[in-house]
Amino acid sequence: MGFHTFPTERAASLEDPGRYRYCSREELLAMLEPSADGVVADLGSGTGFYADDVAPFVDTLYAVDVQPAMHDYYREKGVPDAVEFVTAEVSSLPFDDGHLDGAYSTMTHHEYASPAADGADDGALAELARVIRPGGRLVTVDWSADGEGDDGPPVEERFSLADATAGLEAAGFEIERARERPETIAIVATR
Template structure:
């Protein structure tokens, strides 16, 4: 688990409106509670499918993706004015402390969440991705996570061994300094709202 990327050659699938059955734009906005002067980050933004939905409701939306080729694909379809591209991993975000009002990830937590052995990050990062999020999200800011469930259908989404269960994800977030406001285990996904 952890530190995977979505294949760029399959990026067209990220624009499938069928994705809304796993997290609708209304559900995402309700969990994120964006404000017109807000600064938020889309973690693993890909082609901007959900960034397009959130951008009209904030001042600045950072489309964060480790793959610059995903930003190129996003640019091809057109980018809302509020969107700024950031090519970085979640464990090394180029923001100051408390810079973000919120952040969200849709089906990407399994790509950046830490895989640990005896409390040590197996990838050797100086700072773990969740601790980095706790650093850049202001006190009271929200982190919304919707991802494939380890208990979900193995025919939908990434392999089960790459996924996290609700208890594991909430434990990781709490250990990084987040308070869990909402935690739901759904048929295919988990949904978590955590505040710093």
Template sequence: MGHHTFDASKAAKLEDAAERYRYVSREELHWALDLTDDHTVADLGSGTGFYTDTIAPHAARVYAVDVQEAMHEYYRDKGVPENTELVTAGVEDLPFAADHLDRAISTMTYHEFASDQALSELERVLAPGGRLVVADWSADGTGEDGPPLAERFTASEVTAALRDAGFRIEFTATRPETLLIAAVNDA
């Protein structure tokens, strides 16, 4: 049930740290991901690499996955960390071998790719015990920021979809506009 993608012509807006960290902070991402320096991570819907840059120093390898080549162009111009590879792909068809990833993160993009096919693909590419972290706009929010409420999901909807795809939920939080979920691949 994914919806529209972010307008790449407005990519610079995604670099506003005060605004971005207002909804999901660097600290909670690090905590939820539980990274070590030998992990391979995919940032799903990486956009300009704002959150990719936050996690790259703490991982062995990072894949910045986005469907828009224009976002990768912006990120290249900004400067991509040495341990980060840009991957143009949708979440429903990731170019990784089974069990290749230790971690995957979706920051404010779950609503763009949410489907049974995408979640099945994440279960396939995440190693058993691998973590998936979803931070996104909540359908319980006001809709003043982010996508329209009709394009969002509640934490209950996200956790149910993740469970159906084979993930065990470890943490769920709903805030005024966003949700944060940490799940483990139980395959």
């Protein structure tokens, strides 16, 4: 992962419906365009806040998190039938090439992506390009480096829209849409 992971002792705060002001259920579903037979991954799923929203619209949803304690919290809360737990770094996913129809991350891109340094490959983004099938979608909603920093991680740990899209393009994704918002960025990329 990148700079840090979310503190597990604050896991309950991830269930705050106020999170929808940064990415609503409807916005996420519209960007992801899931299908009933789809296989998707929630990258940095945490307590399953967004996984609960997407799971009814897909066949399989992999809740990917590097922290087993987050999976434990999610299990205690109750898990939809479509959800399967995966404890792994985004840079080392246990999926075959092209296994996923799509993936999404909500406020976690900064935790797994690496800042570009002299055009160096980003292992996590390259791994996503490997496991998402050609034509599959990757949706990224994260804190903006150009935001105020009142919420979320420190500004210096965030990506600008330009840096995030450049990293995705370098990994082989085509950017469909990319928007800068007051405190966040939203990107839809296709493999």
